[in-house]
Amino acid sequence: MALDTESTNKIQCSHNGCGQLLHSYYYEEHVALHRLELDSALRIGDKKPEHEMAFCPYNACHVVPQAELEKHTATCPDKRRYLMIHSFLTSSRSATATPTYPPPSLPTSF
Template sequence: MEKNTGDFVTCTYNNAHRVLRSRLQLHLIKCRSNYPHAELQKCPLNQLHLVPEAEFELHLVSCPDRKIITHYKYVDEMKFLKHDPIESEENWDDTESGNYNPETYVRSNQIIRKPVGPPSKRKAFRHEEEERWQQFD
């Protein structure tokens, strides 16, 4: 297994500490308990940036992660294309014919229907269906 030797960063609590960037967050938690009186402030743009209080204002102006926040904070307005409304001769809401009724269609054509309901209604339905089918013969 090959180790990553190129991506080291320096700890803000102790300059002698060199840590992999991927392990920096865990290291800062441990190092914070060893240096409880260190006067460092967390950057609001990146919690891994711990800056001395004297340099905090300067860091806020020049933080490298500031561009990420400003990119999403100040989004340009979307430009919409303006076009003239298109006049249409059709209106699908105004129908000249009536609505489709499947029950009417089934009664007037040779379509087999299944009886539904209690036994007495099913028996009556079968009797009506026999009479309806005799009309087609």
């Protein structure tokens, strides 16, 4: 069985039923586009809402009243998945950085 390296570096988008497989370095930009789409839909749909609305930091599809945002972020069902993806992205970036281990000792006499 061959290892499919093409799909190992990909994350599936769950916003708005999108379901696209994206490379990990494109995921944050893709989520930002979903946020823009949702923001424009909210602006067009309702010019004067009863409550000031806020976006959940873990899922762009969660739009809650500003007063309930703190409670929602504490109990958001997507929080665990977001933190797992975020830790994966930050660890993969640091893995490609210059290593900090000491250089090998070279012989001084030949």
